[in-house]
Amino acid sequence: MTEAYISTRCKKILYMIMASDTYVSLPQISEEFKLSKRSIYYELCKINDWLSVQGINEITVVRGKGIKLTEEEKQQIEQVMEKGGAKEEYIFSPMERIYFIICYIIKSKEAVNVEQLAEYLQVSRNTIFNDIRVVVKQLQDFDLTLGYKSKQGYFIDGDSIRIRALFMLYINMLKPVYESETFSYLKDNSVEENLKKLQKIETKLNTSYVEGTLRSIAMLIPLMEKGNEGLYFPDLKKEELENSQEYRLIEEEFPNLIEKGKKYTYVFIY
Incomplete structure (x- = not known):
């Protein structure tokens, strides 16, 4: 099974929250990591994606207080961290998933099914189906369409030059994912x-x-x-x-x- 990935910064934020016995406010996180409020919520979203994959309750922000973990949640996270070692891990953001799905389908020699995408991205089938709706809209902007072969999966149809240009565009947007070594499928010798x-x-x-x-x-x-x-x-x-x-x-x-x-x-x- 493909591993769930979490970035170094997400780990540091999570460790900061785990180290506190009281609520950790968003201004505290902002001050510590020099992040805007919007960026903090983006990082928390990625942390929650990772926690969800691990079967751990997602963290929530209490208005006027911040974030606080129970002792049980801390122990669960510590166990997962210890089991996984210090290896850098990565979580796809929602748009990174869209870019990846498109590149994955373009690179594949065969039609790609939902199960393949769910396994690789470590998300549910429902998440993939929702992502597919966004993929369709993204492709329409390039006059491309997402085709489907019964019992086989999805493929991208349209002008080959536009398809390759789209691959070039999105593969560059996925540079952080590529550098995390998560892109093994898109690499070959x-x-x-x-x-x-x-x-x-x-x-x-x-x-x-x-x-x-x-x-x-x-x-x-x-x-x-x-x-x-x-x-x-x-x-x-x-x-x-x-x-x-x-x-x-x-x-x-x-x-x-x-x-x-x-x-x-x-x-x-x-």
Whole structure:
């Protein structure tokens, strides 16, 4: 089973609450961690997600007082902490779940079912169904649709370039999750190799891409062969593309990538 993750800051806030025998006010937390009231509620939401996964009662904020845990709740949390050791853990925020679901479906070679998503994100089926409604709305903004195959699961349908552009956008928004090593599903052995090749291209072009861009492309390259439609770029002639330095370097570093994949890569690094 996939583990529930909680960030270092959430752990510190939780330890602060556990260490007190009285109510811990939001201003106290704000002062200690230099957080706004909104940010505190965001962190408390993630803590409650983690507590829920562990089968422990969620913490509540009492108006005018703050947060206080019972001795039983403290013992339950301590036992879980001791069992899990000091390893950094991570909880997906609601929007991180949406971004992850979309990237997960795009990356998957097969349709993705609710059980897979619930297991990976460590949330209930009902939570996933609610997330799917948000996913549908997010995709509509990009003129994409969420399809469903009976007894198989969900897939994303629409223009391949838009799908890959959406992957690029959301994978960068998931950088904290990626760095937490929670992204094992979206990684494969070729990602680091692809990244090194793209970094060589970056050096030879004497340019510098926005942080995270090359890694996103490296993760996207295995998807380049998905989709059977041709590519059409009205403002770019084939001769200009194939004679560009970027395209020549892509051919040099990725000789086995199909022509369509090379063109996709060109579009993203141009």
